[in-house]
Amino acid sequence: MDLRRLRYLVTVAEEGHITRAAERLGIQQPPLTRQIRALEEELGVRLFDRLPRGVRVTEAGRVVVEAAQAILERTERLPDLAARAARGEQGRLAVGYTSSGAFHPFVAQQIRAFRAASPGVQLGLAEDGTPELVRGLEEERIDAAFVRSGGTYGAGLLVEPVLEEPMVAATPSDHPIAALRDVALRALADETFVFYRRPTGPGLHDAIVAACLRAGFSPTVGQEAPRMSSTLGLVAAGLGVSIVPASMQRMNVAGVAFIPFSGDPGLTAPLLLVTRRRGRSAIAERFRQQVRAAAPPR
Incomplete structure (x- = not known):
């Protein structure tokens, strides 16, 4: 699983909008859309419902987003954990x-x-x-x-x-x-x-x-x-x-x-x-x- 895609997923879920999420991530909207679709294909579920103005997380997407947040939080702690273990x-x-x-x-x-x-x-x-x-x-x-x-x-x-x-x-x-x-x-x-x-x-x-x-x-x-x-x-x-x-x-x-x-x-x-x-x-x-x-x- 690509951690970058998980970050994209969480950001889109938090923004509720692909364009705003792309601006926040510092990338273009089309590549972000492709990454979200690739993640949906990898998982075999639809993560977002597309709306006229933005997106809405599906029930399956909500579960995946919560798991992704937990994974990302743990990876962010890795440098500190490694330093503490070394000490x-x-x-x-x-x-x-x-x-x-x-x-x-x-x-x-x-x-x-x-x-x-x-x-x-x-x-x-x-x-x-x-x-x-x-x-x-x-x-x-x-x-x-x-x-x-x-x-x-x-x-x-x-x-x-x-x-x-x-x-x-x-x-x-x-x-x-x-x-x-x-x-x-x-x-x-x-x-x-x-x-x-x-x-x-x-x-x-x-x-x-x-x-x-x-x-x-x-x-x-x-x-x-x-x-x-x-x-x-x-x-x-x-x-x-x-x-x-x-x-x-x-x-x-x-x-x-x-x-x-x-x-x-x-x-x-x-x-x-x-x-x-x-x-x-x-x-x-x-x-x-x-x-x-x-x-x-x-």
Whole structure:
């Protein structure tokens, strides 16, 4: 469909007169008449009734004119839409996060801030394990991901530290340790641990095991859970104790107590932002820059 003909159609309909429409369009009346007739032949309907003084839009013509106006309005907006997309203000952004990352207030703050600053961007969110998020980035199903694991990533991914937070002990609320103000990591040597599966979060898993070894013991793992959030459910059921990022306290799981560690056991949980090194959209780059600017000084 020729957009020029659609403009001619709308102008004739607005003027109700071929000659006046031709003057408004800056063309001669005969070519305009031919273009309108060609459009009628293309569509197979009569768009105007010819009157002694001007023209009148037919019922079919009225429907076509309304559709043409909508099409022309959208085409007029194309340059602005293209410019907004190039600036990262229009389009779609898919952000992933691990279950533990979702509970850190920084993640929610960044998502809210980006939504407020970019109302034209459709924001999609996805919670998953680190391996699944990495695969989503590599397959370009998501654009950015907040993860906890500082393990090995492919050369095509950019991994940037955002912040680190302390980790705390999580025990059943009726456990003797739950009454303490703080606890030494060594005091957990005889406890049965509930861990999240290593493939899900290898970085935190290995960091906890290494800290326990430095404290003089190897943790006895009684249960493993697919997500850190489900780990707390197993702790509440009395199946063992665990070590989790401090922000997990925001879950307010009934039956679980959180106790800070005394001294410095070297247990911190990183929050990392992962994006693709190449092929980042302007929107993904704007989100990355926002997160970097908001990250606390290291």
